Amino acid sequence: MKRKLFTLLLSGLISTPASAGYDEGIAAYNAKNYRAAFSEFSTAADQGNPKAQLELGKMYAGYNYKAVQTDYSLALKWLSKAASKGLVEATYELGQLYEYGNGVRKNVSEARRLYIKAAEQGNTNAMNSLGKLYIMGSGVPINYSKAASWNLKGAELGDPWCLLSLSSLYDTGDGVPKNFEISYALLSASDMIFKSKGNDIELTNDENKNAIAQKLSPKQLTAARRLATELVKPHNVNKAISAYLNQS
Numbered sequence: 001m002k003r004k005l006f007t008l009l010l011s012g013l014i015s016t017p018a019s020a021g022y023d024e025g026i027a028a029y030n031a032k033n034y035r036a037a038f039s040e041f042s043t044a045a046d047q048g049n050p051k052a053q054l055e056l057g058k059m060y061a062g063y064n065y066k067a068v069q070t071d072y073s074l075a076l077k078w079l080s081k082a083a084s085k086g087l088v089e090a091t092y093e094l095g096q097l098y099e100y101g102n103g104v105r106k107n108v109s110e111a112r113r114l115y116i117k118a119a120e121q122g123n124t125n126a127m128n129s130l131g132k133l134y135i136m137g138s139g140v141p142i143n144y145s146k147a148a149s150w151n152l153k154g155a156e157l158g159d160p161w162c163l164l165s166l167s168s169l170y171d172t173g174d175g176v177p178k179n180f181e182i183s184y185a186l187l188s189a190s191d192m193i194f195k196s197k198g199n200d201i202e203l204t205n206d207e208n209k210n211a212i213a214q215k216l217s218p219k220q221l222t223a224a225r226r227l228a229t230e231l232v233k234p235h236n237v238n239k240a241i242s243a244y245l246n247q248s
Contacts, residue, residue, distance in 0.1 A: 022052040029055075034067035045078060050085040053078045058093060061102070072103025092118040092126045099129070099138075108139030119150065124159035127151065131165050135174075144175025155186070155237045160199075163190035163231065171212060181224040182241055184212045188228035 021044030028036035038059055044052030057078035062070035076097055082090035095114035098107045112133055118126035127150045133140055134147035148169050154162030167186035170179050187209050213221055223244075230240035 021047065022049045022055075025052060025055060038067040045081075050082045050087050050090075053082040053085075054087050054090045054093070057082060057090065061093065061097070072097060074103075076103040088118050088121045088123050089125075091121075092123045092129070095126065095129065099133075108133070112139055119153070122157065124154040124157050124162055127154035127157075128159065128161045128165060131162070135165075144169060146175075148175035152238060155231075156235050158193060158232070158234050160190040160193040160197075163187075163193070163237075166237075167208075179245075180212055180215045181220050181227070182244065184209060184216060184221070184224040185227035185231055185244075187212065188225060189231035192228065192232050 021040045025037045025040030025044060028034070028040055038056070041052045041056040041059065045056045057075045059068050060071045060078065061075035076094070079090045079093050079097065083094050091114050095111040095118065097103050098114065099111035100106065112130065115126040115130045115133070119130055131147040131151040131154075132138070134143045134150070136142070148166065151162040151166040151169070155166050163186050166176075167183045167190060169175050170177075170183035170186060172178065191206070191209070216224060227240060227244050231237050233240075
């Protein structure tokens with residue numbers, strides 16, 4: 001009997017106490033049953049499941065959920081618990097609360113610390129947020145080179161927001177050499193990734209692409225579109241841009 005139970009646990013046919021509630025919450029969320037998801041996440045979070053604590057914290061933070069009233073103090077509570085257990089996404093989300101002063105006194109320096117911690121563990125949202133801090137000079141001196149560096153790291157990991165931000169920097173020549181072809185290619189790559197995920201940000205991207213395209217000759221536009229197909233490949237952004245510049 002013990003051997004049979006062990007086999008069932010390994011095969012995932014029955015839920016362990018650690019995943020019970022959380023798995024049901026994810027299933028309910030995917031089915032757009034947000035009230036049920038909230039209930040399941042609440043139960044699992046109370047039992048100490050860090051993934052459920054993260055999802056519950058995001059719900060309280062108002063992440064497009066309709067099942068619960070936004071409550072940043074509870075978001076802070078649950079995200080802090082999840083972050084303390086090593087969930088990188090929770091660390092990033094905590095940074096968001098500190099940056100905007102939601103549920104806690106606004107502290108951009110603390111937000112930056114949390115972003116760096118999450119970014120160093122591969123969180124691309126944190127990389128993009130760090131880039132924004134340096135672009136806006138929020139809590140730090142304006143530094144376009146650092147903004148470009150963080151967004152390049154995220155772009156290498158295929159993050160469309162980082163590609164979008166990097167495109168803007170190449171368009172203005174802040175932190176990187178001004179280059180409309182590369183700007184257009186980065187914007188196009190961002191658009192491709194957004195589109196593959198069903199994100200309607202592509203509509204805004206189309207307007208921006210048209211504006212940049214007006215600055216390019218037909219030959220440059222063709223080359224930029226070709227470059228975009230290379231930029232969507234994982235870990236290929238810096239290599240593709242370098243190769244493009246060497247050919248120019």
